[in-house]
Amino acid sequence: MLTCTKTIACAAAANAPPINPRALKLLSLDIYALGIYALGIYALGFYAAPGFVHGADSNFPTRPVRVIVPYSPGGSSDAVARIVSQKLGETFGQQFVIDNRPGAAGSLGRELVAKATPDGYTLLIGDSPHTINVHVLRHVPYDPIKDFTPITLLATAPQVLVINPGFAAQTLTEFIAAASAQPGRLNYGSGGSGSITHLTGELFKLAARVNIVNVPYKSIAIATIDVIGGQVQAAFPTVPGAAPHVRGGRLRALAISSAQRVTALADVPTFAESGLSGMIVTNWFGVFAPARLPPELLNKLHKSVIDAMQSPDVRARFSNLSLEISTTSPREFETHLKSELARWGEVVKAAGIRPE
Helix, strand or coil: CCCCCCHHHHHHEEEEEEECHHHHHHHHHHHHHHHHHHHHHHHHHHHHHCCCCCCCCCCCCCCCEEEEEECCCCCCHHHHHHEEEEEHHHHCCCCCCEECCHHHHHHHHHHHCCCCCCCCCCCEEEEEEHHHHHHHCCCCCCCCCCEEEEEEEEEEEEEEEEEEECCCCCCHHHHHHHHHHHCCCCEEEEEECCCHHHHHHHHEEEEEHCEEEEECCCCHHHHHHHHHHHCCEECCHHHHHHHHHHCCCEEEEECCCCCCCHHCCCCCCCCCCCCCCCCEEEEEEEEEEEEECCCHHHHHHHHHHHHHHHHHHHHHHHHHHHEEEEECHHHHHHHHHHHHHHHHHHHHHHCCCHHH
């Protein structure tokens, strides 16, 4: 049994009025409400943190939108970005401003988008290296899938195997026979180690079971010029880069890496038509936002881009670039990205390419 040892405290307790049960219940409710309020303040602080958007502006866009192109001006990605951005600007009545951020095979520009706030005001025009760089570069400061919201694929451009017209081969079969008869003696120019033109060449070597040597250049355009000049025997440029030279008789096109023939080089057969399977390769272009883009913004941007790509003037301008329009849903685009990521990883491993 406890005894009271503090005289003053015991006297106070003895003289205190009995506790009102109703007052005690109200006090408990007040303490509970205070706890809920504190949790709410904490949650508001969390959701207001950088990189988290808890709601989308229904009036988007209310200010200019930045469109990152991870390359210098003048290339295919830059041309695609300018066509699409101009149309989106007309649609929304706001500027879609091109911001060229070259460096590290496009990784610098992609990193900017990956780390941007997902509010719709920073977009990326991406291409095939988006799913290649992680396999061929030692340090890639983003995850090509988890750090982005895929909006839609825009267009594709297949690769084409071209040779100097003075080379004896007239067909793909004859070129493969020549390469087989001279292992390690024939070479092909690429746009640099780890580029899609390099990996297309390595995929060709695996599919055709030949040994031709990669000669890396600073760009595939320079490599293509050297095929014309006879310094290298072959190259795998995209159709837009090769078509003018093929039509002008400066290059001979042997096969195209698409499933069907393309309008720009309608007389050139596909690899499959020529008897070589497993050579479906396209350099693609698409629109991305940072990860965690709110669904309402994703839907709004997707619809606007699709509408832009269906307009006659945009279709005509893409046709002039020899690009095949190929739009998708966000989910279809994500599936494409995952497939490309796995495929190029297998090619890099099989070819023994080491990250640089």
